[in-house]
Structure formats: C-alpha cells, structure tokens
Amino acid sequence: MTLIMVIGLFTFLSIVGMPLGFGLGIATMIAILATMNIPLNIVMERMLLGVDSFLFVAIPLFMMAASIMNRAGVTDRILAFATSLVGHIPGGLGHSNVVASIIFGGISGSAIADSAALGKIEIEAMTKQGYPKKFSAALTCASATIGPIFPPSIPMVIYGGIAGVSVGKLFLGGILPGLLIAACLMIMVYYFAIRKNYPREPFSLKRVKDDFLASFFPVMTPVLIVGGITLGVFTPTEAAAFTVLYAFILGFFVYRELKISMLPEILMETITTSAVVMFIISTASAFSWVLTRAQLGRVLSEWASSAGSVAAFLIVVNVILLILGMVMESTAILIIMTPLLVPVAQVLGIDLVHFGIMMVLNLMIGLCTPPFGLSLFTVSQIANMSLEDLMKAILPFIPFLLIALLLVMFIPSLTTWIPSLFFK
Known part of the structure; x- marks a missing residue:
C-alpha cells in the first residue's frame, strides 16, 4: 500500500508540474502520514542524513570551479586547442566540439555546465562555417554527456557517497567510457561530413603547439585532480577545493580575465545551483528511505534472483533507467535508485x-533524450531555437550513445581495467 501510494503521488505531482524536490518531499510526507505509524519529523531527519556527507561538499566546489573557468577565458582556449588538434578531419569543428567536451568535462564534471559554458561558442563557430544550426546544437547536446563520465564527475561523487564506492576508482573507471562516447560521436560526425561535405580546416603543427601552450593549464586540470586522488595527495572533496584555488590562480594571475567584480555573481550562481541540487538530494534520500521501508528492495532482490542471469538484470535496469531519464532529473534518479539497486548488484x-x-552513462543519455532531458532545454535556449526542432535533430545521435552504453554494459573491463592498475 505504501509503495503504491508514494510512487503514485510522486508521479501525479510530476505530471502536474510540481518542482522535483517539492514533489519528492510532499509524496514522502503524505505516504508517511497515511500508512506509517512513525513521527513526521523522521522526514527531516532522513533529509539531513541524506546530505550529511563530507564527500558532497565537492559538488558546489566543482560547480564554482567551472563557473570561474568559464569567466576566466578558459573555454575559448580549450575550443581553439581542440580545433587545431582535430579541425583538419572532415567535419572539423564537429570533432572539435567533442574534444572540447572531453577537456572541459575534466574541469566541471557536469553535463549542464558543459552545455552552458561551451555551447554558445561552439554553435556560433559551427554555424559561421556553414554547419546547419540544428546539427550544431544537437551535437553540442550529445557531446555534453561526456562531461560527467570523464573525470571528475559530480554524478559519480553522488553515487560513490551513496554506494560506499571509492570515488577515485570511479573517476579512473570513467576514462575509457568517456573516450568511447567521444569516438562514437566522432564517427557519426565524420559520416555526415563526408555525405554533406562539411568544411574542415588546414592542419598546422605550429598552431597545435601554440594553442596547446595557451591552454596547457586548463588541460592539466583533470590530470592534477585524478592524479592527486589516485596518489593519495588529497580526497575528492579536497581535490574539488584545489580545483577552485587553481581556477582562481588561472583567472587572476595567469590569464588576468577574472575580475573582483565577478566574484559576487560567481558565488551567487554557485549557491543557487548547488542549493537546488542539495535540496533534491535531501528529499530524494527521504523518498528512497520510504521505498526501502515499503520493501521495494526485497521485491527487486527477489526479482533479480529469478532473473536468471546478470545480463538480463543489466538489460532490465538500463531500460528502466532510460525510461526514467526521459522524464525525470538524473540526480534524483541516481539518489533514489542507487540504494535500491546496489544491494541487488552485489548479490549478483x-x-x-x-x-x-x-548507471551514470545511462542517465547522461537521458539528459539529451526527449521529452524532458535537461540538456535539451539548456542548449535550445543557448542556440535560440525551438525545443521541438532540437528534439528532432538529436534523434540520430541517440543510437550512437546507446552503442557506447551497450559496450560499457557488456564489457566490464572498460570500466575496471584502469582502476585495477592503481588500486590493488
């Protein structure tokens, strides 16, 4: 009864347009009042416990670092270096778009930050060179999925905190899948470039050298973060704090494009964004606790035991996550489903x-999948185009992202090989 009520209430509130965090909290409180003989203050307790983690301090810090880097002129330098590196391949700026997402994803750890920071520059540059605006926007939206896979990654920090998994291992494990997504997208760009004769730029070794030197410090950011965590120099949260300091130094003293007057806006943006994320984490934690009390975990465990194989379990889980990712915010799905699915995965x-x-890769695909992927809304605003046009344009990219997901799903060594080299 509790299970049906809490899921039904949340579904109804989502359909009528209730903000996600409030929908989770209201559904949880009503379900407790109606079906559970426990004090209502347990909701507040579970919400506080859900965010009471030193690891989660890394989330606003990585967001602040991305905001600083964006205002420090880093994004222009990253795109210039990516263009000099792969711009000579047919569909040059399309490949630059993908490579820039790898580099900037290693700074922000967020798909939305990637879309917001790089999107406008990339779409304008591609459109000027003759690429269709719809193609440019769709590619920008699809390539943003790399950000939370390639280290560092805010979703992996959340998953690691809930599941009790080493964030260092998760960061290292995301390297090959991130490169795999990039390869899949670049194959698609190459195919369309050959068919439609998209432009490319001449290759110059001197330009590569100059642009690399100009963007050297931002490019080194993910190396410093992952290297520091792997070598035990700092924890993931300390790595996030280091990234903020590193971004300040680059902005103020190296590139000198960051001004004191920009700091209030940066701080307010960080506070606003991280407050929304943390509120969703707290209410989703209470919601997940109610689902656990309602024996959803036992139901899933029994189902997994009868599934017959690990492959069958993984396929069903991915189908469920893809469906949820089309209509819900990925952070909430991750927080709700992780404590329910991880024990089942351990049993298997x-x-x-x-x-x-x-899981993270699956949910990032959901960010750019119609009808409610958040990256779709972000990129449509940046590109100044209708959401419907972007939804149609993104559809050819989805199969290539699903190919990467299937390879990651059925070849575990893509995610475990690099961590096994550094963590015994």
Whole structure:
C-alpha cells in the first residue's frame, strides 16, 4: 500500500508540474502520514542524513570551479586547442566540439555546465562555417554527456557517497567510457561530413603547439585532480577545493580575465545551483528511505534472483533507467535508485565501479533524450531555437550513445581495467 501510494503521488505531482524536490518531499510526507505509524519529523531527519556527507561538499566546489573557468577565458582556449588538434578531419569543428567536451568535462564534471559554458561558442563557430544550426546544437547536446563520465564527475561523487564506492576508482573507471562516447560521436560526425561535405580546416603543427601552450593549464586540470586522488595527495572533496584555488590562480594571475567584480555573481550562481541540487538530494534520500521501508528492495532482490542471469538484470535496469531519464532529473534518479539497486548488484556479483559508471552513462543519455532531458532545454535556449526542432535533430545521435552504453554494459573491463592498475 505504501509503495503504491508514494510512487503514485510522486508521479501525479510530476505530471502536474510540481518542482522535483517539492514533489519528492510532499509524496514522502503524505505516504508517511497515511500508512506509517512513525513521527513526521523522521522526514527531516532522513533529509539531513541524506546530505550529511563530507564527500558532497565537492559538488558546489566543482560547480564554482567551472563557473570561474568559464569567466576566466578558459573555454575559448580549450575550443581553439581542440580545433587545431582535430579541425583538419572532415567535419572539423564537429570533432572539435567533442574534444572540447572531453577537456572541459575534466574541469566541471557536469553535463549542464558543459552545455552552458561551451555551447554558445561552439554553435556560433559551427554555424559561421556553414554547419546547419540544428546539427550544431544537437551535437553540442550529445557531446555534453561526456562531461560527467570523464573525470571528475559530480554524478559519480553522488553515487560513490551513496554506494560506499571509492570515488577515485570511479573517476579512473570513467576514462575509457568517456573516450568511447567521444569516438562514437566522432564517427557519426565524420559520416555526415563526408555525405554533406562539411568544411574542415588546414592542419598546422605550429598552431597545435601554440594553442596547446595557451591552454596547457586548463588541460592539466583533470590530470592534477585524478592524479592527486589516485596518489593519495588529497580526497575528492579536497581535490574539488584545489580545483577552485587553481581556477582562481588561472583567472587572476595567469590569464588576468577574472575580475573582483565577478566574484559576487560567481558565488551567487554557485549557491543557487548547488542549493537546488542539495535540496533534491535531501528529499530524494527521504523518498528512497520510504521505498526501502515499503520493501521495494526485497521485491527487486527477489526479482533479480529469478532473473536468471546478470545480463538480463543489466538489460532490465538500463531500460528502466532510460525510461526514467526521459522524464525525470538524473540526480534524483541516481539518489533514489542507487540504494535500491546496489544491494541487488552485489548479490549478483556485479562490480560496483562498473555498475555505477553504467548507471551514470545511462542517465547522461537521458539528459539529451526527449521529452524532458535537461540538456535539451539548456542548449535550445543557448542556440535560440525551438525545443521541438532540437528534439528532432538529436534523434540520430541517440543510437550512437546507446552503442557506447551497450559496450560499457557488456564489457566490464572498460570500466575496471584502469582502476585495477592503481588500486590493488
């Protein structure tokens, strides 16, 4: 009864347009009042426990670092270096778009930050060179999925905190899947470039050298973060704090494009964005606790035991996550489903690093999948085009992202090999 009520209420509130965090909290409180003989203050307790983690301090810090880097002129330098590196391939600026997402994703750890920071520059540059605006916007939206897969990654910090998995292992495990997504998208860009004769730029070794030197410090950011965590120099939260300091130094003293007057706006943007994320985490934690009390975990465990194989379990989980990702915010799905699915994965002997990266990759595809992917809304605003046009344009990219997901799903070594080299 509790299970049906809480899921039904949340579904109804989502349909009528209730903000996600409030929908989760209201559904949780009504379900407790109606079906559970426990004090209502348990909701507040579970909400506080949901965010009471030193690891989660990394979330606003990575957001602040991305905001600083964006205002420090880093995005222009990253795109220039990516263009000099791969711009000579047919569909040059399309490939630059993908490579720039790898580099900037290694700074922000967020798909939305990637879309917001790089999107406008990339779409304008591609459109000026003759690429269709719809193609440019769709590629920008699709390539933003790389950000939370390639280290560092805010969703992986959340998953690691809930599942009790090493964030360092998750960061390292995301390297090959991130490169795999990039390869899939670049194959698609190459195919369309050959068919439609998209432009490319001449290759110059001197330009590569000059642009690399100009963007050297931002490019080194993910190396410093992952290297520091792997070598035990700092924890993931300390790595996030280091990234903020590093961004300040670049903005104020190296590139000198960051001004004191920009700091209030940066701080307010960070506070606003991270407050929304943390509120969703807290209410989703209480919602997940109610689902657990309602024996959803037991139901899933029994179902997994009768599934017959690990492959069948992974396929069904991915189908469920893809469907949820089309209509819900990925952070909430991750927080709700992780405590329910991880025990089942453990029973089946699935490596939790592999399982976590697979979940994050799946949910990032959901960000650019119609009808409610958040990246779709972000990119449509940046590109000044209708959401309907972008939804149609993104559809050819989805199969290529699903190919990457299937490879990650069925080849666990893509996510576990690099972590195994550094963590014994």
